Amino acid sequence: MNTIDQTTDEVLRLAAEHFKVQRDQLSPDDDFFKKLGINSLQALDLLTRIEQHFQIELPDYELQGVTDFRTLAQRIQSRL
Amino acid sequence: MNTFQGETLSWHVLDGTIELTLDRAPCNEIGRSTLADLEKFIAALPSLQRDAHALIINSTRHEGFCAGADLRETYRVAQSLPKEERLAALRDFLERIHHVMNTLDEAPLTTIAAVHGVTFGGGFELALACDLIVADKMTRFCFPELRLGLIPGFGGIPRLKRDLGNAVVRDLLLTGRSINAAKAQSVGLVSQVTAEGDALRVARSTAAQLKKFDRNTAIAAKRFIKPIPYDELRKEIDMFCDLFMRPAVDAGLRKFVESTDALPYLP
Numbered sequence: 001m002n003t004i005d006q007t008t009d010e011v012l013r014l015a016a017e018h019f020k021v022q023r024d025q026l027s028p029d030d031d032f033f034k035k036l037g038i039n040s041l042q043a044l045d046l047l048t049r050i051e052q053h054f055q056i057e058l059p060d061y062e063l064q065g066v067t068d069f070r071t072l073a074q075r076i077q078s079r080l
Numbered sequence: 081m082n083t084f085q086g087e088t089l090s091w092h093v094l095d096g097t098i099e100l101t102l103d104r105a106p107c108n109e110i111g112r113s114t115l116a117d118l119e120k121f122i123a124a125l126p127s128l129q130r131d132a133h134a135l136i137i138n139s140t141r142h143e144g145f146c147a148g149a150d151l152r153e154t155y156r157v158a159q160s161l162p163k164e165e166r167l168a169a170l171r172d173f174l175e176r177i178h179h180v181m182n183t184l185d186e187a188p189l190t191t192i193a194a195v196h197g198v199t200f201g202g203g204f205e206l207a208l209a210c211d212l213i214v215a216d217k218m219t220r221f222c223f224p225e226l227r228l229g230l231i232p233g234f235g236g237i238p239r240l241k242r243d244l245g246n247a248v249v250r251d252l253l254l255t256g257r258s259i260n261a262a263k264a265q266s267v268g269l270v271s272q273v274t275a276e277g278d279a280l281r282v283a284r285s286t287a288a289q290l291k292k293f294d295r296n297t298a299i300a301a302k303r304f305i306k307p308i309p310y311d312e313l314r315k316e317i318d319m320f321c322d323l324f325m326r327p328a329v330d331a332g333l334r335k336f337v338e339s340t341d342a343l344p345y346l347p
Contacts, residue, residue: 041143041198048218048260059257
């Protein structure tokens, strides 16, 4: 099973790929809405990528109030 | 009229397949203009289906298939009317959209929704009126209505109940959560999942396959296995109207309208 650091790293890589930014521009504590300039609809696309990559279901309501990659990774980790 | 270009959608017939394409920014929200164009399509359908064995409904909008009812318009119209007229206007809209959905549901040709991205609320209900759903793997399905103090109003609950197990219906409806295409396929909602951007191509390939079959047999099979739940559809309209008049819905819609986000009710 992934460690939380591995999961965080994979989330950062997925976000960088999906939104076409350099991976090293993203940090675990970044607010992904602000850093990537995305809205809820684009965040939903990222959620789909995450579900596909980790082969999990992550109900969108679990992301209520989640804005940084580290907390997002914790939510994913609890489903692995 | 084998081709049509309206304000919110277009259609044409290609190789025996009618392609109805939604194209209204931002994500094909269904308001009065879309309803009027859909009614034109329904009126043209008896003539179109003489030259066609299948219908594909798809969207050109990058954001998705359809984000559902135009809630901003719904709120604006509701606020502009005295309370007693508000209910009559709502009921009229619902009766008309139900007529469109029911006509699509029982159309004597095989109907395919080729969906991608946001397929929410009324958009989900439009897909449910079709015989088959072909979904791009980035599709998300959702009934967010409870987040606004409502239930789906375009026939979603009776059709979902017809097609899926009650536990799945409760999950989607009561949690209001969105599910991806793989999950939707695993519960039996989606017939095929495609690569990104490939839903229309796969829907066309499926329509080409259907062309090989005897038309009357296909119609008979569809009538046998796909009953229209008229009684429940009618109850849904009544229930929606009752719920809509409550202050909680006003508050939910106001919050939605005042937000600048694309899908303000999420997560």
